Amino acid sequence: MFETFDAAAYGEGISNIYDAPGYCLEDEEEAASFLYQTSVAVATDVANYESIYGCSVSALELGIGSGRVARPLAQKGVKVVGIDSSPAMLAKLPRDEMITGYLGDMTELQDLKEEFCIVFCVFNTLALVANQEDQIKVFQHAAKYLRPGGRFIIQLDVPDPAYMARSEWITVHNIKESGVEIGVCQHDPIGQVLDFQLMQLSDQGIKMSPARARYVWLSEIDLMARVAGMHLDSRAADWVGGQFGKSSQQHVSVYKKA
Incomplete structure (x- = not known):
């Protein structure tokens, strides 16, 4: 095992291949559609939405990277703010009025000035937070920056005991x-x-x-959400609503802020 590890080293090391065909799941369009529908649903739950919050539908991505999911989501009209620890990945982020990227650590979010309809963390990014205490902090920060009724959406592999x-x-x-x-x-x-x-x-x-x-068992991740003041709203096997079951290899879990 590594004696020490810098979390930013992951993004710095793979920035040259991250967007290459076959590296990621190539599910960004499905993810963007799901995230758009969820963010709009949250917005419409709030009466006089724009007069209250003074902005359009918005999202916060934890681990935005090169904008693989943020780009198609922004094209649907969602303003995306993203955090990433890798300068090399952020350098690939589109310069767009709909997408804003910040260099930072998702376990230490302190300076954001707004609340969001959704916060999301995809493609096993939560697992790159490599200890339990910091993973709990991610949930707490997500809840802090969600509007009432907002959703925290996570995509993770299901650990295989074998x-x-x-x-x-x-x-x-x-x-x-x-x-x-x-x-x-x-x-x-x-x-x-x-x-x-x-x-x-x-x-x-x-x-x-x-x-x-650090992989996270389903019961553990649900408890992290409860500690942060959220509860499980839905869970599917993929972005298009596939039924989650004992043979599912990944999950898309949606947690709702009270």
Whole structure:
């Protein structure tokens, strides 16, 4: 396991490949549609919405990265504010009046001046907050910046107990004529922590991209929401409302602020 780890190192290490075809789930359009519908539903729950809040439908993304989801969401008319710890990822964010990105830590949000219809954290970004106490802080900050009745939306993998029984493993992610990507992982089952190295080997040399993640069991994540003053509103297997069940590999969970 890493002796120390800088959370910003993950975004810095993968910024060159993050938007490449096949790296992410390529579900940004489905995600944007779901987030748009949810944010509008929150807005319409509030009488005289714009006269009260003085702005259009808005969202806060925790871990905005290069704007993979923020871009299509903004195109639907939602103003997006985003936080990310990686300067390299933020440098790829579109310069747009509908999208504002800030360099920062999602566990230490102090200076935002507004409340939002939704706060969202997608593609396992919550797991990159690598200890339980800080994950609880993410929920607390989300609740703080949500309007009454607002929603906190999370997309996470479902931990596989059989997979997590191992202490270490190696995975080949991509093989090309020009190189190969190999992932190496060590597992701390007590802390629920995974330390990764993504190694990109090519004729240009070797690039190492470290990451640390903490997986979260469903009962645990629901309790974090309750601690922060929210409750589970819905849970699906994907952005298009697939039924969540025991064989689901990921979940899209929506938490409502009282």
